[in-house]
Amino acid sequence: MDIPVLDWQRFASGSDVDGFVRDLGRACRETGFFLITGHGIPDDLIKDVFAKGDTFFARPMAEKSKVDIRNNPHNRGWACEGSEALDETSGQMDRKEAFNVGLDLAANDPRVLNGEPFRGVNIWPEIDGFRDTMLAYYDQIWALSRALHRAFELDLNLPQDYFAPHFTAPLATLRVLSYPAATDGTGIGAGAHTDYGSVTLLMTDGVGGLQVKPRGLDWIDAPHVPGAFVVNIGDCLMRWSNDIYVSTPHRVLPPKTARRSIAFFLDPNPDSVITALPGTGEAKYAAITGADYLRSRLDATYTPKDIT
Numbered sequence: 572m573d574i575p576v577l578d579w580q581r582f583a584s585g586s587d588v589d590g591f592v593r594d595l596g597r598a599c600r601e602t603g604f605f606l607i608t609g610h611g612i613p614d615d616l617i618k619d620v621f622a623k624g625d626t627f628f629a630r631p632m633a634e635k636s637k638v639d640i641r642n643n644p645h646n647r648g649w650a651c652e653g654s655e656a657l658d659e660t661s662g663q664m665d666r667k668e669a670f671n672v673g674l675d676l677a678a679n680d681p682r683v684l685n686g687e688p689f690r691g692v693n694i695w696p697e698i699d700g701f702r703d704t705m706l707a708y709y710d711q712i713w714a715l716s717r718a719l720h721r722a723f724e725l726d727l728n729l730p731q732d733y734f735a736p737h738f739t740a741p742l743a744t745l746r747v748l749s750y751p752a753a754t755d756g757t758g759i760g761a762g763a764h765t766d767y768g769s770v771t772l773l774m775t776d777g778v779g780g781l782q783v784k785p786r787g788l789d790w791i792d793a794p795h796v797p798g799a800f801v802v803n804i805g806d807c808l809m810r811w812s813n814d815i816y817v818s819t820p821h822r823v824l825p826p827k828t829a830r831r832s833i834a835f836f837l838d839p840n841p842d843s844v845i846t847a848l849p850g851t852g853e854a855k856y857a858a859i860t861g862a863d864y865l866r867s868r869l870d871a872t873y874t875p876k877d878i879t
């Protein structure tokens with residue numbers, strides 16, 4: 572089974588909307604993974620996110636610890652190596668470190684003041700331009716992810732803009748990842764897992780390691796197309812689509828040379844009610860809010876110190 576490469580311009584320019592939606596719909600039903608070229612996110616911005624990530628990860632432990640995700644109840648900041656296991660059943664911690672950025676809210680935002688779940692301020696390392704670069708990327712990739720949902724609407728015969736109200740202030744996380752060279756080849760970069768949200772858009776640096784396990788098949792290497800996003804359907808969209816779309820297990824093998832990636836996980840608004848989309852038949856799952864769903868999944872992966 573292939574992981575198809577789809578040119579977003581067929582949709583965005585209007586030149587082949589029907590053909591694009593047909594190919595996309597097939598990918599979402601069969602593999603749950605596809606690559607997107609022609610997405611319009613500037614190469615320089617992507618390079619800059621990688622560079623700022625490299626600068627951060629190279630900082631001393633003592634400095635990175637100041638922004639430790641375990642001291643932050645809102646899923647923001649630095650996750651050190653050995654703090655996470657995406658496959659919680661494996662007994663193996665992931666060989667990676669990461670930095671998370673959430674929806675950027677001001678300290679006096681009512682949602683922050685009211686202590687709503689996941690609604691916090693971002694925390695930033697003291698690196699020139701780090702914040703601006705991350706937020707510029709966050710805005711562009713969020714817009715691209717929303718646009719992708721317009722194609723899902725066509726494929727699923729939903730009214731135009733059906734998804735838009737669910738992604739106005741989403742629980743979306745930008746996560747810069749760094750996998751150190753694992754010269755001993757042991758352990759796992761990221762354990763086998765499915766993603767939690769609606770979609771994930773991933774940029775890699777070309778170092779291999781990402782593998783995908785379509786249903787009923789063995790692990791296959793994700794292809795690398797320079798500049799293309801690897802996109803996958805998450806569990807929340809699978810549930811929302813009443814299992815019409817599939818969320819597919821994937822993992823990262825320990826890389827021989829250092830590997831970096833930039834993931835953007837789009838989860839819906841916290842108060843969005845996720846229930847079988849119209850036209851998808853009798854609901855297989857109970858309705859759940861975006862926040863409750865994400866919390867239940869994150870708790871299985873790691874628990875910040877100050878959450879009980």
Ligand SMILES: O=C(O)CCC(=O)C(=O)O
Nearest residue numbers: 748761766781823832834
């Ligand atoms: O770094 C990668 O290539 C994939 C990471 C991933 O699957 C995740 O963090 O959910």
Ligand SMILES: [Fe+2]
Nearest residue numbers: 764765766821
């Ligand atoms: Fe993932």
